[in-house]
Amino acid sequence: MKKYYKIIKDIHLHTGLFASPFIIIFAISALVLNHNFIDWQDDWQEWYFSVNDTVDNTAGFNLPASDKTDIDYAKDILKQINISGEIANVFRDSIQIYIPVTKPGYRISIKADLISGIAYIHSKQTNLWKKLAWLHKMPGPHNANIRGNWVYTRIWRSSVDLSVICLFLSSITGVILWYYFKNERNIGLVALLIGFLSIVSLIIGLTI
Amino acid sequence: MDSTKQKNGLTKWNQKIHIYLGLFLLFFIWLFGFSGLLLNHHWEFAKSWEKRKEVSYEKTIQISKEREAYTLVYEIMNGLNLNGSIHNPKFSGDSTLFNFIISKPGTRYDVQAYLNDGKIIVKETKLDKWEVMRSLHKLRNPTSKEQSGWYQSVLASIWGLSIDIVSVGLIIICLGGWYLWLQISRKRLYLGLISITVGSILCIYILFFLN
Numbered sequence: 001m002k003k004y005y006k007i008i009k010d011i012h013l014h015t016g017l018f019a020s021p022f023i024i025i026f027a028i029s030a031l032v033l034n035h036n037f038i039d040w041q042d043d044w045q046e047w048y049f050s051v052n053d054t055v056d057n058t059a060g061f062n063l064p065a066s067d068k069t070d071i072d073y074a075k076d077i078l079k080q081i082n083i084s085g086e087i088a089n090v091f092r093d094s095i096q097i098y099i100p101v102t103k104p105g106y107r108i109s110i111k112a113d114l115i116s117g118i119a120y121i122h123s124k125q126t127n128l129w130k131k132l133a134w135l136h137k138m139p140g141p142h143n144a145n146i147r148g149n150w151v152y153t154r155i156w157r158s159s160v161d162l163s164v165i166c167l168f169l170s171s172i173t174g175v176i177l178w179y180y181f182k183n184e185r186n187i188g189l190v191a192l193l194i195g196f197l198s199i200v201s202l203i204i205g206l207t208i
Numbered sequence: 209m210d211s212t213k214q215k216n217g218l219t220k221w222n223q224k225i226h227i228y229l230g231l232f233l234l235f236f237i238w239l240f241g242f243s244g245l246l247l248n249h250h251w252e253f254a255k256s257w258e259k260r261k262e263v264s265y266e267k268t269i270q271i272s273k274e275r276e277a278y279t280l281v282y283e284i285m286n287g288l289n290l291n292g293s294i295h296n297p298k299f300s301g302d303s304t305l306f307n308f309i310i311s312k313p314g315t316r317y318d319v320q321a322y323l324n325d326g327k328i329i330v331k332e333t334k335l336d337k338w339e340v341m342r343s344l345h346k347l348r349n350p351t352s353k354e355q356s357g358w359y360q361s362v363l364a365s366i367w368g369l370s371i372d373i374v375s376v377g378l379i380i381i382c383l384g385g386w387y388l389w390l391q392i393s394r395k396r397l398y399l400g401l402i403s404i405t406v407g408s409i410l411c412i413y414i415l416f417f418l419n
Contacts, residue, residue: 010396010399013389013392013396013400013403014399014400014403015403016382016385017385017386017389017400017403017404017407018403018404018406018407019407020382020385020386020404020407021404021407021408021410021411021412022407022410022411023378023379023381023382024378024379024382025411025415026244026375026378027374027375027376027378027379027382028375028379030371030372030374030375031372031375031376033348034348034349034368034371034372034375035349035372036349036351036352039351039352039353040351041351041353041354103418104414104415104418105418131415132415135414135415139248140247140248141247141250141342144250152414152418155410155414156414157248159410159411159414160244160248161245161248163407164241164242164244164245167237167241168238168241171230171234171237171238174227174230175231175234178227178230178231181227184224184227184228187228188227188228188231189231191227191228191229191231191232192231192232192234194232195231195232195233195234195235195236196234196235198370199235199236199239199370200235202363202366202367202370203313203340203344205363206312206313206344206347206363206364206367207312207313207314207315207340
């Protein structure tokens with residue numbers, strides 16, 4: 001077992017170091033989401049259709065092929081008007097299409113007039129806390145069929161997956177390393193048991 | 209000599225905190241890590257909503273003349289032996305019908321109470337273990353906008369507190385881990401620098417340079 005010590009220690013070190021910036025982002029944003037010290041929650045409908053109240057910019061576009069799916073149709077328009085970001089939803093009828101777009105630090109509401117070929121744009125900047133909350137929740141479980149439609153959302157998802165795998169590896173190797181510290185075994189075992197009993201009793205209490 | 213002693217003491221205590229805190233939070237970390245993956249992916253085996261079980265039942269209980277929403281909710285919950293967090297208690301226009309939702313990880317009760325005759329209709333939706341995990345991940349305190357229509361159960365509030373403990377604990381583990389990394393040999397220091405830089409660049413780029 002001793003001959004593996006160095007390898008295990010290296011795995012613990014490197015996986016932990018790689019995952020640490022992600023863990024810090026997720027830990028801080030978890031505190032933000034769990035408390036009221038900043039108003040992270042936006043009214044979705046207000047944001048989706050905010051372009052009806054305020055227009056910051058307009059841009060022309062050519063109508064995409066009508067046989068495209070809603071999301072591809074919206075992507076085509078965004079490309080033409082030079083806006084990037086995660087499309088949160090698409091509302092399309094025969095005369096107009098609403099495309100709410102989000103990215104860290106921005107919420108953009110777009111209304112594209114399909115008759116005149118003009119897109120009306122309203123964008124709102126958000127603060128650092130909202131950026132962190134965005135990263136915590138993206139891509140998330142909602143609108144599963146269209147989520148991850150922006151390349152950076154996919155990169156973020158893959159990076160988070162990798163960091164979770166690193167976190168698992170780091171925690172498993174951490175437990176193995178603890179075994180080598182004979183002096184820490186007893187108190188460590190108590191800490192492990194308290195943690196285990198806390199989570200089990202809370203889950204049982206919450207679910208029954 | 210004194211500063212070396214101090215440094216060794218700090219390293220030793222840092223190591224102890226890193227180990228104990230890591231062990232205490234181990235199962236929380238695994239739960240939040242795995243449920244985070246479940247939330248970010250839509251794996252076929254974990255599609256809970258399609259596999260939900262719904263049961264509706266009716267019961268008649270004695271309802272007092274109380275018309276304060278939360279007191280009434282508790283009265284009905286006790287009468288039906290239900291527990292969980294309360295959402296959106298609402299009276300109908302003529303105050304004869306009272307609706308609310310009770311939720312806990314994996315279960316949701318939609319309750320309709322006919323206040324004049326005490327008839328209660330409950331629609332119970334049960335979801336599988338994967339949804340329980342997702343719900344535990346998403347369980348949080350209500351925001352200021354939600355507070356008026358959301359009353360958190362005591363256990364859910366304790367769970368909210370445990371999220372804070374896990375978050376602060378993880379930050380301490382990371383910071384302590386960085387300190388311990390800086391105390392080790394040069395070779396490991398440089399190799400570690402590569403790992404932390406890759407992670408940091410990804411985070412910083414996405415956080416600050418996607419304008």
